[in-house]
Amino acid sequence: MNAQPGRNALSRRTFLKSGAIGIGGLVLAIDITGCSKRGAKSAAGEITTTNAWLSIGTDNSIHFLCDRSEMGQGVYTGLVTLLAEELEVDPRRIGVEFAPVGAAYTNALLGGQVTGGSTSVRDAWDKLRIAGAQAREMLKAAAASEWKTTASTCRVENGEVVSSFGKRFTYGELAAAAARLPVPADIKLKDARDFRWIGKSSTRLDTPAKVDGSAIYGIDVRLPGMLYASLAMPPMLGGKVRSFDDAAARAMPGVQGVVATSTGIAVVADSWWHALQARNALKVEWDGSASAALNDGSILRGLKQAAAANGIVARKDGDADAALAGAARVVRAEYQLPMLAHATLEPQVCTADVRADGCDIYVPTQTQGAAQAAAARAAGLQPGQVNIHTTFLGGGFGRRLDVDFIPAAVEASKAIGKPVKLLWTREDDTTHDVYRPPAYDTVAGGFDRDGKLVAWKLHLTGPSITARVFPGAVPPGGVDPFSVEAASNYPYDVPNVLVDWVPHEVGLDVGYWRSVSHALNCFVAESFMDELALAAGQDPAAFRRTLLAKQPRYLGVLEVALRHSGYGKNEPGRFRGVAVMEGYGTYMAQVAEISLVDGKAKVHRIVCAVDCGQAVNPTIVVAQVESAILFGLSATLWGEINVQGGRVQQSNFHDYRVVRMNEVPVIETHLVASDESPGGIGEPATALVAPALCNAIYAATRRRLRSLPLTRHNLA
């Protein structure tokens, strides 16, 4: 992105002013006045807007406004590829900037301008290809009218329109005229056979800026006159400031002010180091009464008590309770999962520049609309007066779907009257996360007299993230869809299935964590699948294969993973476990291969078969699978957030461990060729690691682990 936040101000303003018109399901922000912005000049020359994502300069520069946040998952490259494919321009020729807040940028799968849920490509797949095709047709029409011919006699080629006589116009020469033409409603998209860029591996467009230090993250924003802030937040969950003495802090070098904000006491100074030193000199008396009795034990007890109730039904086939009651054999188990932190490597950070008439927010966020609303509230402004400038994100993983770190920066800037960059420490970040919810689940399977699995019942208990983040989105008595993933889509051929869910708040804020409830429920469902295979006296893979006979895509990935992993091969000291799942429209199977070393599982290899439909950029897909697997591996091996007396016990990477170079197994990703539309890829692979690994551990030890992380269990 641009290093200078102001550089794209022109195009942003243009888009903000443009009216949004809905055309055949597509929203294009077309500037009907066309000419009115022809006076707008920039270094790039005249900028012409053809739609919400695309601007073409008279100097033939082409810019894509990326309306999803780049947090490593590759939208910066993948989305521009979709548009470029139909526009017939090499994606590398297109400059990418991050979009402002705008109605056109709503993610139809999530109902807001949100990057999450592995939705970006799925949401954009048609939308951006159509936008590219419409722009292309408008450029063709403009050329045709110049040449006094019909558009159908013209073709496009590498950013130029070519006539049947070989005359040429660059897109830049046509852009101004094209922008005044009507947006064509009837668009024919390319056949997949003709794709030049989609489906081909190409290097990421953001790589160069990420190998020379020039990519601008939230922490890197620098504005004229900007000050730095560190925020003293309550050391206990839900704590409040009772009183504070800032005399010593104010006397420290470089300190410009101390601001009591809605989320803590911000110390503002001329450098972040000065701000941090002065923050440490604050004397604060906290009121921790709200969470004094909150600890791991009380949270688990609460979940177990709540689990005694019947849940809200998320999936019901037949009558699982009756089938269990009448079964010849019933297997039951309880599973339990800890809370987790996101631990994005870039701690939470926000830069705010609040003025009387508006404000600018520079922030690594996954949710521009919510960021705008939060900033407006904190500044006492209307949302329309708040400009959100999205930077690169130093990791997202769902953490930056929350906007809790924004108001304090805004309040500090407003109070001091200057731009303020407020940066959390790692300790702030670990102790003030919105944690992955804990879970307590019971599961049962019933076999008939012939040994056929006839009933499966999963009873989930845990807090609702969606109810907190989007108040009102989960109606009373309704299911939070982000609590029952990898459960309500139970794929196995069993006549009686019941999935129900008991919402139970645990006394702290929970958040969306990479793959959300897939990571919770896949662990239970796929570990228990092995328990059922054992009860049935079958090999876990064979047991799954039979029950997936009617599920070709599941079966497809299962077979590929088994084949490549050497599953079933007899290798002394090596043990393998398998798990399968569908999430975000992507089908996956993983096989983990381990050995036992000093009573601990050593993970040697994880083989992952992936059917994600058409892959826009296969190398990015593979990278995401590797990334998601290691995210799941860290959690499985060590991940837990503990609470004692309302205080989070972990603080930094020494006690919240994540995988390091010397701990990485070989990861093998196999993409299954597919013509289906793309599925999500940023998250699903995270969820299969724990069950595949625990199934391998069972194969090695005959011990079934029903809670995580593995550090809780001594396998010796």
Added chain:
Amino acid sequence: MLTININGSDRSVDVDPATPLLWVLRDTIGLTGTKFGCGMALCGACTVHLDGQPVRACVTPVSAVGTAKVTTIEGLSADRSHPVQKAWIELDVPQCGYCQSGQIMSATALLAANPQPTDTDIDAAMSGNICRCGTYQRIRAAIHRAAELAAKEQS
């Protein structure tokens, strides 16, 4: 006033000598390529070179720099032409990219000391650099690739 040599130029900075080098680079001088991840020498995001040796800038007081030459990611090359940068681009290593300045500085120091590192050498030299996005497999491959590229440049 302290004078330190950064990426080949002497810079005078008026800061408390106890200030970690990281914040002098980032806030005082404006070289923001070097990142902050933990502040406790646990993540490696702040890795820079002092006379070619990798150090964690977050725990290195600026006063400890003395006459040593500081190299940051911005000083590695003017045009991403260092073999490590080339290999990183070729193999498309970065995801979010936040850790990558530190990874690259650790990798360049490793290769300078050990032009043909084994996987075990890579484990030893790189295990102080966390990548939360899990790009390790590509980092490992890119270090081997950079070793090849550097060897070619030598010959």
